[in-house]
Amino acid sequence: MELEQKLTKVYEIEHSLQTLMTLCGQQDGIPDLNETPFRVIKAFLEYTVGYRENPTEHLEKTFDISQNDPIIVKDIEFYSMCEHHFAPFFGVAHVSYIPDKKVTGLSKIARVVEGYARRFQVQERLTNQIADAVQSVLKPKGVIVAIEAKHLCVSSRGVKKEEAKTFTVVSHGVYSDNPQLRSEFMMAIK
Ligand SMILES: Nc1nc2c(ncn2[C@@H]2O[C@H](COP(=O)(O)OP(=O)(O)OP(=O)(O)O)[C@@H](O)[C@H]2O)c(=O)[nH]1
Numbered sequence: 001m002e003l004e005q006k007l008t009k010v011y012e013i014e015h016s017l018q019t020l021m022t023l024c025g026q027q028d029g030i031p032d033l034n035e036t037p038f039r040v041i042k043a044f045l046e047y048t049v050g051y052r053e054n055p056t057e058h059l060e061k062t063f064d065i066s067q068n069d070p071i072i073v074k075d076i077e078f079y080s081m082c083e084h085h086f087a088p089f090f091g092v093a094h095v096s097y098i099p100d101k102k103v104t105g106l107s108k109i110a111r112v113v114e115g116y117a118r119r120f121q122v123q124e125r126l127t128n129q130i131a132d133a134v135q136s137v138l139k140p141k142g143v144i145v146a147i148e149a150k151h152l153c154v155s156s157r158g159v160k161k162e163e164a165k166t167f168t169v170v171s172h173g174v175y176s177d178n179p180q181l182r183s184e185f186m187m188a189i190k
């Protein structure tokens with residue numbers, strides 16, 4: 001998109017956000033809020049920065065290794081955005097894989113989580129995308145991803161269940177076939 005078209009879009013969105021604020025009951029013309037629509041646009045660009053990268057690229061730098069034991073990176077905190085309500089959902093992701101001759105840097109797993117979380121999402125897709133990225137690039141013997149998250153669209157509005165959390169798990173390879181490996185993973189992330 002050309003710069004001029006982008007600027008026109010920003011003005012249009014600012015105007016729509018102003019209309020939304022009015023619809024919600026906010027009085028027009030309060031000087032402190034003049035910049036709010038623009039701040040909202042900037043914040044949304046930050047919440048969705050993952051669209052402007054390819055998270056699988058983080059995994060492409062690998063190290064050769066002979067180890068066959070699981071590698072577990074747990075408690076990777078993330079913030080994402082519910083695609084239905086534009087309300088944040090957030091929590092932790094736990095990722096484990098059993099390498100097949102190569103591993104990636106530990107930080108890169110967290111970068112993949114960030115790259116997919118910083119989009120409009122549902123938790124199930126986020127979990128799948130992380131597992132698929134590890135599987136397709138590292139080609140490990142198995143991968144498992146578990147995500148525990150709180151959805152503000154469930155806790156702060158609608159059904160208003162403040163304590164409800166959602167737990168999702170996706171696995172591939174030996175982590176799908178071997179119940180003992182799965183239960184070791186579940187124990188490790190408790
Ligand atoms: N499966 C799944 N559902 C989600 C996720 N995030 C939000 N939702 C749900 O998406 C659904 C949208 O339902 P709708 O009936 O279309 O929307 P709504 O009228 O706002 O629903 P309520 O939240 O029940 O008030 C809700 O049940 C949300 O809880 C997610 O990550 N995964």
Ligand SMILES: [Zn+2]
Binds near residue numbers: 084087151153154
């Ligand atoms: Zn929602």
